[in-house]
Amino acid sequence: MADWTQRLKIHHLRLLMCLGEQGNLTQVAKMMNITQPALSKWLSALEEDVGITLFERHSKGLRPSEGGKLLLEHARRILNDLDRSREDIIRFKQGGQGSLLIGCSPVATDCVTQAILAVVDDYPSVHLQIVENVMTPLLQNLLSGKIDVVVGRIGGHALQLPLNYRVLYTEPVCFVARTQHPLASRSSIAWEELMAYRWIVWPSGTPIRVSIDNALVEQGVMLPSDHIESASMSVTLGMTQSSEMISILSWRLAARYAAQGQLTILPLPRLEQKGSVGVFWRKNDFPSDVLQRFLNHLISDAAGDAA
DSSP states (O other): OOOHHHHOOHHHHHHHHHHHHHOOHHHHHHHTTSOHHHHHHHHHHHHHHHTSOOEEEETTEEEEOHHHHHHHHHHHHHHHHHHHHHHHHHHHHTTOOOEEEEEEOGGGHHHHHHHHHHHHHHOTTOEEEEEEOOHHHHHHHHHHTSOSEEEEEEOHHHHTSSEEEEEEEOOOEEEEEOTTOTTTTOSOOOHHHHTTSOEEEOOTTSHHHHHHHHHHHHHTOOOOTTOEEOOOHHHHHHHHHTSSOEEEEEHHHHHHHHHTTSOEEOSSOOBOOSOEEEEEEETTSOOOHHHHHHHHHHHHHHHHHHO
């Protein structure tokens, strides 16, 4: 008897995804233009072939079982890969040199920028797409095949995922404010003086926020209760420049804004961090030429900065 995977078609994967998203046989049958009995029969036959229950039946419809969730993850990745294949072939016919979808945490924009510029020199016709976000959704999109590589903070949860990773560098964070801030001209600042101002910090649960919280505890400092959480570097920059709020940035990012006259680094000791910035890519996937070149530039640039 042929393996059940031999009988699966792309249409079946789309049916599975619709069932996972809608959780209702009648709705999915209508969406996919088939009868509800035929869909129910197909699902039962698939579950028998696979040897596990893929969806648990309940009064309100269907809910993916743990095994069903696993199959849905693979189905999602396969469909995403097919979509990418179609788009890459279209670009290839038009003279393109492949594509690279990059996920970037705001703390890693500097090293990503330099690596992208180098890749563009190597592959002038490559299609690049850069998505900026916090690490959790970026890593989820990496696992599902929506993006090819993620650069950002390396935290405990990230290291448990089935991904390759490489540490690029470690660095402290620092406090910044607008150039005309009342504290900007001071030669020294006490921790208590920061409490008079609202802080802008990374969202709870992100690797950099965990690192900052731990560092503040070591200093005996509590995060103000009226702080603002922002995962957007542009929003954080805009609020900091337009108010007396203060924010916490990675050292190299803060130094770049300071050199451009956009922010001032406040004279407080840098907060020592245990986290690092690194790059993640999928295991069991042979990196494309473009991805391998991007990784090479990231690692080479990071080694040069450390030298």
